[in-house]
Amino acid sequence: MNTKRRIRCARTLVGALVGGVAAASAAVVTAAPAQADVLPYVPWSAYLAGWTDEYVPSSDNDCVAGRPSCLKATLKEQSRIADETAASCSHNAVFARAYVRMTQLYGHTRDIDGYYEDEPYFNHVDAVFARYYTDAYYAWKDGDRDEVPQVWLTAFDAAEDKRVSGTGDLLLGMNAHINRDLPYVMAAVGLVAPDGSSRKGDYDAVEEWLYEATAPLIAEFAQRFDPAMDDTQDPFGLGNWTLFQMVSGWRENAWRNAEALISAPTPAARALVEAQIEATANAAAQTILASQSYLPLVQSSAARDAHCAAHVDEDPTVPYAFGQATAYGYAY
Structure with missing residues (x-):
């Protein structure tokens, strides 16, 4: 890593949201809620033939080889969920749209040479990372609860039941995807390059832009989904800097757990690591529920839902690093 990049990384290492997001580039594709499926849709399952979570550059499967066409399919799949949930003002729209925004920001940085x-x-x-989320979401939506990790059941159910604030919905999704999914993803794709060098540099590079994305993300969600999300610029009872230090810690722990999964000498030893990963993620989810749930008989999501119904179709007014975002669809 060159000196300039080290300085940039050190300055913004506090940022981390979803730690590994798919790609987008310059042209803007938009769709109104009723038109979300107008564009030809490439089913995620079309990429499953020959799929493996292991990275194989020579594979015929575009996703396994990391070719650009898979990145577009990844973003399209995420946007389908984000558009569908936003159109109905589902509380699951918060994390779904956050994932799309992080995907677009990844595309922006991907176009920066080096x-x-x-x-x-x-x-x-x-x-691979996106598929862990989309598989969990569609299994939950289809009622296949046995196929959904417990921490995702907690997040999806809390959203469906309108149990927590917008910040709570965001944090529950982040927790499930980082604390639970990310260790398995990184262990599967591999932590070491063919020459023996660590992949940690690219893993950490994601954090260089995530913190700076916080302000437009929270502004958009307060505008479209839950106005309380920017009441104090202090989600989860913490300042943004402190909040993202916490999430950055989640990502660092995910990498260490991936190392533990890979280095486990026996299936029994790996099972112990897996049990710890699940327990940590579920405990964090319960902490978020405790702090972000509406108080029964005192609070509800009524004001939030009315606000969403009136404003969900509005394009965000605060631009992101990749440019002006649209309420539906995505930039690629």
């Missing part, structure tokens, strides 16, 4: 040491590898990471 930002990532191995772009195809990280394209593959993004596809």
Whole structure:
């Protein structure tokens, strides 16, 4: 990593949101809620033939090889969920749209020469990471609860039951995807390059832009979904800097857990690591529920839901680093 990049990384290491996101580039594709499926849709399952979570650059499967076409499919799949949930003002729309925004921001940095040491590898990471979320969401939506990790059940159910604040919905999704999914993803895709060097540089490079994305993200969500999200600029009872220090710690712990999964000498030893990963994520979810749930008979999501109904179709007024965002669709 060159000196300039080290300085940039050190300055913004506090940022971390979803730690590994898919890609987007310049042209803007938009769709109103009723038109979310107008564009030809490439089903995620079309990429499953020959799918493996392991990174294989020579694979015929575009996702396994980390080719650009898979990145577009990844973003399209995320946007389908984000558009559908936003159109109905589902509380699941908060994390779904956050994932799309982080995807678009990844695309923005991906176009910066030298930002990532191995772009195809990280394209593959993004596809695998996204599939953990989309698989969990569609299994939950279809009622296949046995196929959904408990921490995702907690997040999706809390959203469906309108149990927590917008900040709570965001944090529950982040917790499930980082504390639970990310260790398995990184262990599967591999932590070491063929020459023996660590992949940690690209993993950490994501954090260089995530903190700076916080302000437009919270502004958009307060505008469209839950006005309380920016009441104090202090989600989860913490300042943004402190909050993202916490999430950055989640990502660092996810990497260490991936190392533990890989180095486990026996299936029994790996099972112990997996049990710890699940327990940590579930405990964090309960902490978020305790702090972010509406108080029964005192609070409800009524004001939030009315606000969403009136404003969800509005394009965000605060631009992101990739440019002006649209309420529906995505930039690629």
